[in-house]
Amino acid sequence: MIAIERIVKRYGAFTAVDDVSLAVAPGEIHGFLGPNGAGKTTTLRMIAGLLQPTEGRIVVNGHDLASDPESAKGSLGFVPDRPFIYEKLTAGEFLRFHGGLYGIDGVGITARVHEMLDLFELRRWEHELVESFSHGMKQRLVMSAAFLHRPRAVVVDEPMVGLDPRGARLIKAVFRRMSDQGVAILMSTHTLEVAEEMSHRISIINRGRLIAQGTVDEVRRLAGDADEHFTSVFLKLTGGSGLQEIDEVV
Amino acid sequence: MRAAFPFLLLPFVWMSRNRVRRRERGDLLRTGLFGAVGLGVCAALFGGAFWVTRELLAFAEFGDYLLRLGLSWLFLTFLAFLAFSGVVTALSTFFLADDLRLLLTAPIPAGRLFLARFMRTLGQASWMVIMFLTPVLLGVGAARCAPPAFYASAVLIVAPFAVIPVAAGAGATLLLVNILPARRARDVLMLVGLGFAAALVLILRFIQPERLLRVESLPDIADFFATLQSPITPLLPSFWAGESLFAALQGGFDPLHGSALWTTALAGMVVLSAAERRWHFAGYSRSQEAPKARVTPLRIVDWVAHALPLSTVRRQLLIKDVKVFLRDVSQWLQLLPLFALVLLYLYNFRALDLDRIPYMSGFLKNVYAFLNLAMAGFVLATVAVRFVFPAVSSEGTAFWIIRSSPVRLREFLWSKFWAGLVPLLLFTEGLTIAANELMGADPFLKIVAALAVVFMTCALVGLAVGLGAVYPRFGADPTQAAGSYGGVAFMILAVLYIIVTIALLGWPSSMWLFSRIRRVQLSAMREFLMAASFALAIAISVATCLLAMRSGVRALERMNR
Numbered sequence: 132m133i134a135i136e137r138i139v140k141r142y143g144a145f146t147a148v149d150d151v152s153l154a155v156a157p158g159e160i161h162g163f164l165g166p167n168g169a170g171k172t173t174t175l176r177m178i179a180g181l182l183q184p185t186e187g188r189i190v191v192n193g194h195d196l197a198s199d200p201e202s203a204k205g206s207l208g209f210v211p212d213r214p215f216i217y218e219k220l221t222a223g224e225f226l227r228f229h230g231g232l233y234g235i236d237g238v239g240i241t242a243r244v245h246e247m248l249d250l251f252e253l254r255r256w257e258h259e260l261v262e263s264f265s266h267g268m269k270q271r272l273v274m275s276a277a278f279l280h281r282p283r284a285v286v287v288d289e290p291m292v293g294l295d296p297r298g299a300r301l302i303k304a305v306f307r308r309m310s311d312q313g314v315a316i317l318m319s320t321h322t323l324e325v326a327e328e329m330s331h332r333i334s335i336i337n338r339g340r341l342i343a344q345g346t347v348d349e350v351r352r353l354a355g356d357a358d359e360h361f362t363s364v365f366l367k368l369t370g371g372s373g374l375q376e377i378d379e380v381v
Numbered sequence: 382m383r384a385a386f387p388f389l390l391l392p393f394v395w396m397s398r399n400r401v402r403r404r405e406r407g408d409l410l411r412t413g414l415f416g417a418v419g420l421g422v423c424a425a426l427f428g429g430a431f432w433v434t435r436e437l438l439a440f441a442e443f444g445d446y447l448l449r450l451g452l453s454w455l456f457l458t459f460l461a462f463l464a465f466s467g468v469v470t471a472l473s474t475f476f477l478a479d480d481l482r483l484l485l486t487a488p489i490p491a492g493r494l495f496l497a498r499f500m501r502t503l504g505q506a507s508w509m510v511i512m513f514l515t516p517v518l519l520g521v522g523a524a525r526c527a528p529p530a531f532y533a534s535a536v537l538i539v540a541p542f543a544v545i546p547v548a549a550g551a552g553a554t555l556l557l558v559n560i561l562p563a564r565r566a567r568d569v570l571m572l573v574g575l576g577f578a579a580a581l582v583l584i585l586r587f588i589q590p591e592r593l594l595r596v597e598s599l600p601d602i603a604d605f606f607a608t609l610q611s612p613i614t615p616l617l618p619s620f621w622a623g624e625s626l627f628a629a630l631q632g633g634f635d636p637l638h639g640s641a642l643w644t645t646a647l648a649g650m651v652v653l654s655a656a657e658r659r660w661h662f663a664g665y666s667r668s669q670e671a672p673k674a675r676v677t678p679l680r681i682v683d684w685v686a687h688a689l690p691l692s693t694v695r696r697q698l699l700i701k702d703v704k705v706f707l708r709d710v711s712q713w714l715q716l717l718p719l720f721a722l723v724l725l726y727l728y729n730f731r732a733l734d735l736d737r738i739p740y741m742s743g744f745l746k747n748v749y750a751f752l753n754l755a756m757a758g759f760v761l762a763t764v765a766v767r768f769v770f771p772a773v774s775s776e777g778t779a780f781w782i783i784r785s786s787p788v789r790l791r792e793f794l795w796s797k798f799w800a801g802l803v804p805l806l807l808f809t810e811g812l813t814i815a816a817n818e819l820m821g822a823d824p825f826l827k828i829v830a831a832l833a834v835v836f837m838t839c840a841l842v843g844l845a846v847g848l849g850a851v852y853p854r855f856g857a858d859p860t861q862a863a864g865s866y867g868g869v870a871f872m873i874l875a876v877l878y879i880i881v882t883i884a885l886l887g888w889p890s891s892m893w894l895f896s897r898i899r900r901v902q903l904s905a906m907r908e909f910l911m912a913a914s915f916a917l918a919i920a921i922s923v924a925t926c927l928l929a930m931r932s933g934v935r936a937l938e939r940m941n942r
Contacts, residue, residue, distance in 0.1 A: 181485055181669065183662060183666035201488040204487060215482045219399050220392060224399075228395075234488075
């Protein structure tokens with residue numbers, strides 16, 4: 132599971148994340164929504180161990196990230212919005228190296244690498260350099276790496292960006308299967324339909340603060356209309372549609 | 382992660398292997414050219430070290446003393462270089478490298494990550510010193526017929542010697558990133574670089590090595606050596622390394638200085654490791670805040686651009702190029718070693734005491750004027766390959782903006798040409814005029830050189846911009862474009878162009894000077910040939926510029942199809 136308790140991140144006088152708490156239970160897919168610059172990526176990067184919170188506590192599968200970072204990171208899979216991949220490595224080499232970082236080596240690694248490449252339909256490209264991959268293929272390779280070590284919790288930043296419909300369907304199916312197996316998934320996305328379709332619960336963050344949390348229906352009720360389209364609910368909660376201004380400008 | 386720290390270096394091994402296996406176009410040419418140049422430099426260093434050491438043998442004990450002093454100063458220079466290089470490299474390897482985004486999310490023990498990053502820092506910061514030291518020490522050893530133990534000792538001495546300043550530099554970076562706002566760390570590094578360059582010039586100014594060449598100032602030589610033997614040097618690792626090596630050269634062993642090197646290196650590693658465990662993540666986290674750095678408005682760029690008679694498109698392209706360059710401190714940082722070298726270069730001309738040989742001084746000054754022009758050309762080519770050649774590549778993934786806008790690619794490329802030409806022309810013209818002035822060259826040659834620089838700069842900037850457009854590398858780091866196939870091709874063509882131009886200018890200039898000194902009337906035919914030679918130099922310059930620019934525009938247009 133993933134639990135963040137009252138985390139704050141300040142950049143000088145600017146507070147990017149302000150007193151945010153949330154918990155993702157085992158088997159839960161938690162949608163993390165918010166407009167651009169709301170603090171989603173900063174929050175996810177703090178959970179992944181890339182940014183140090185100014186205040187607050189992060190616990191991954193029972194391990195405190197500050198006091199026991201190796202155990203916390205060892206049980207977490209992270210898919211960043213702008214992933215780094217060694218361009219001059221082949222897909223197979225990259226996954227083997229990634230496996231090694233998480234303690235998977237020896238005979239088991241080859242079978243596991245093939246399993247992941249098959250799952251994400253990249254087996255044909257195992258011996259090709261990453262630099263020749265399309266954006267969608269790189270995205271699938273990063274997912275393969277993140278799930279290689281069978282994490283019990285996963286943090287995903289914008290998983291659907293750059294994926295074709297087939298790739299998007301594949302990722303959704305993988306997430307559902309992992310959720311069935313008890314993996315906690317925290318997923319940030321701008322695609323509200325995906326969040327609505329996939330998430331057991333959602334959190335909405337705006338200007339660094341959590342403004343809504345609950346199931347999709349609970350959030351709808353919070354916005355005042357249980358039958359409203361989810362995009363309208365999101366816009367109502369995060370500060371208006373801006374349509375009037377668009378009319379004036381255009 | 383259970384694997385030892387070298388596992389973290391595996392991607393670099395695999396990537397190197399893949400690069401060798403999947404050669405790109407021009408790799409063989411580049412390797413051959415760089416390899417030949419490298420071997421030539423190594424051979425020259427070996428020969429120089431061998432010759433100096435052999436010459437010093439003739440002075441018996443005084444020669445030994447000079448050799449010890451020389452080794453100590455050689456290591457002192459490297460100590461400063463390694464410390465500075467350690468600061469800059471550690472900023473990249475410990476805080477800014479892209480792969481940290483992957484490694485820091487993995488369960489890697491802090492100690493192993495430190496060791497892997499430190500090894501990478503050490504390798505990157507010290508390879509140049511090792512490449513330089515190897516032929517020098519081999520030359521010294523060969524000249525003194527040193528026992529095999531000398532070569533083994535050299536390895537055991539150079540290893541801890543390199544670790545100490547790099548560890549100190551990495552420690553300074555750690556401190557810098559944690560104390561200062563991270564966004565300022567790069568700026569401070571720039572100041573450190575400036576300080577380093579200034580210190581280098583000051584040290585040379587202080588010891589005035591040219592005094593050794595003046596026979597009449599023999600009594601001063603005692604002062605000179607007294608200056609060299611600064612009281613602080615025995616406390617520095619450079620002194621320990623020099624003494625240990627000298628002892629090994631004589632077949633002996635210097636346990637005091639040898640153990641001082643090893644214990645200091647190990648202590649440095651232990652302290653740095655502890656400090657990195659404690660403060661690295663905090664520093665890394667702060668360095669991620671850099672993208673939110675305060676923007677320098679640079680309004681003066683807008684004012685200047687608006688004052689120039691430019692079309693709107695060219696004005697906006699100019700403003701964009703200048704601001705992007707000025708806001709990227711890493712670009713500035715690379716100019717610093719160049720400025721230090723230029724200062725030293727000018728200082729050498731100032732210190733050049735050609736009047737000591739009166740019957741030759743007039744001739745030598747004029748030969749030096751052409752050497753100076755050739756040197757200015759090579760400096761220009763080096764600056765152009767680093768800063769002008771990547772002009773198109775530096776558009777990077779944002780090049781779609783240009784390609785999808787109603788901007789003619791010809792206009793785009795020529796704006797790159799002018800943006801590169803003006804600063805380079807000012808720089809090279811200043812360098813040439815200052816050097817010729819300091820040396821006291823003939824007024825005729827001063828004018829020829831000043832005019833030649835205008836044409837040479839146009840040709841080399843045009844060649845760099847044009848070839849940069851023919852061989853762009855949008856995906857890669859533009860700073861690495863200089864080492865690409867196109868970059869190497871540019872350097873080869875630039876060197877050929879400089880040699881041809883200097884020959885075409887040098888011949889008529891020397892004819893004219895000799896005729897004036899010997900008061901000989903030149904024949905009409907000879908005068909015609911001299912004028913033709915000047916005209917040919919100008920024609921080659923103009924043709925080089927225009928042809929390269931035209932092929933650059935065509936290459937960009939082909940990209941659109």
